[in-house]
Amino acid sequence: MARPRVLDIEKAVRTATDLFWKNGYEQTTLTSLTHAMGTTPPSFYFAFESKDGLFRRVIGHYQATYLGFIDQALLEPTARSVAEATLYGSADTYTDSSHPRGCLIVNCSLPYSEDAIEVRRGLAKLRQARRAKLRRRFQQAIDAGDLPMDSYPGELARFVMVVGWGLAIDAQSGATRRDLHRTVAMAMKAWPA
């Protein structure tokens, strides 16, 4: 009953993910997006409504495709192995040569222009939500006797997040996977017995 769409939405989202990952939010222009997708602005806006609309889909795709290890890590049996799985998983993902280095969310988080402030806010919420999940998991570990009673779950969660962000920047600066693994191993020495 209508013209069939030529634009492969999923493929376009994958393409856009790479661009945002590599170049950040503002530096990924509509021209570069439509060019890489092999489409034109009207089709783009028909499919995604706006640059922000596409970005939201990209973030969803990114988390589902590349950050699954984080939710997986929460299922590890001990708090230590949760932290290890999170950080080693980050190290591996941030240095995987099949896609840009570092973390898309971190890469797109930092410099905020006024008009993209909503985008940053959304990303900040994502990071906060991830930390909250870790905190709850560590609280649960304390309750189960898996962590010392005097541990602070919020502190532990924040530490894991901070090291993870540092890894993202180090990876983006060119650190090797082995470099990151050594850093994770050292960070884990801070973990409560």
Next chain:
Amino acid sequence: MARPRVLDIEKAVRTATDLFWKNGYEQTTLTSLTHAMGTTPPSFYFAFESKDGLFRRVIGHYQATYLGFIDQALLEPTARSVAEATLYGSADTYTDSSHPRGCLIVNCSLPYSEDAIEVRRGLAKLRQARRAKLRRRFQQAIDAGDLPMDSYPGELARFVMVVGWGLAIDAQSGATRRDLHRTVAMAMKAWPA
């Protein structure tokens, strides 16, 4: 023999530092710069040659004014106190309410457009140079018996840098100084005895 300059160069650099710190490199536009400085584009270009030229001066000003604690930290007597001074100093600087949060260099480092790739390269070199200084300091500590013989100075330096970057992002996301201090205290538990 000539018209005296009205534009206060040093003050203009300080103003620009705040803008780059807050908004990143690309998002700090010439319009916002000249407006905040109270000058016009021709005066701007007469004084700074280009946006990049100003940015180089900003980086110099930023390091001299806000990152002095890093070189100071290298003079601490022990490797542990070097690391502590570096990280606690970072935590304090990144959350000082008299200027934007986080680290200007980190804020301007991540998303690289092709035309600003030289700027990123320069910042990456700065970060690398800082890590090299730490590494040499830690090697010196090993030679002096202040660190175990089996310590890896490069690894220790990288760990300090990674935690520092993580702190910068956490601070920019709204973490308090106390939050960062707790993270630093925890990170220091990983330090070799």
Next chain:
DNA sequence: GATCATTTATATCGACCACTATATTTGACT
């Protein structure tokens, strides 16, 4: 084969980007 909603293409919108050509203002000097 005509209809019609959906998707696509052409051409362009006003706004802003970093930057500058041209001309004017300024005041220490002769």
Next chain:
DNA sequence: AGTCAAATATAGTGGTCGATATAAATGATC
């Protein structure tokens, strides 16, 4: 007072930004 180089201001450069108005192309349906 007149000269002249340094600093400023007016106005605008071509280019690109995200986003669109308009209209042509498409193919399942009747």
